Amino acid sequence: MNITERELVEAERNMASLRGEARAVSAHYDRRADRVLVRLNTGLELAFPPSMAEGLADASPADLNQIEVSPAGLGLHWPMLDADLYLPALLQGVFGSPGWMAAQLGASGGRARSAAKAAAARENGRKGGRPRTRKLG
Incomplete structure (x- = not known):
């Protein structure tokens, strides 16, 4: 070369x-x-x-x-x-890339524990849990 x-x-x-x-x-x-x-x-x-x-x-x-x-x-x-x-x-x-970094942030947020998050989860449980996603179309 x-x-x-x-x-x-x-x-x-x-x-x-x-x-x-x-x-x-x-x-x-x-x-x-x-x-x-x-x-x-x-x-x-x-x-x-x-x-x-x-x-x-x-x-x-x-x-x-x-x-x-x-x-x-x-x-x-x-x-x-x-x-x-x-x-x-x-x-x-x-x-990492912006997309990878965002995914890491989202995952850590999902693992976070707080009194407010626990209360919201209990309330959602009383209502039957997480709402089902509706298919559009």
């Missing part, structure tokens, strides 16, 4: 624009803690459970062990899972 002088200059310009930004320098999976650990060029370490990230939730420890850091340090890739995470998004608390 041949790289032109123009492509080289553009790549150097892109890398120069990344100076000062946090970038991953290494990443690994800690099986005992069940955490993905990412070390940044700033000295900061980011740790998160795989269950929080799209594409990693149901992965085996062997698949989680194989993490590649992109050359620019902005991406993490799990080749055995074909899963990718973007470091700037992780630092903002975004662990």
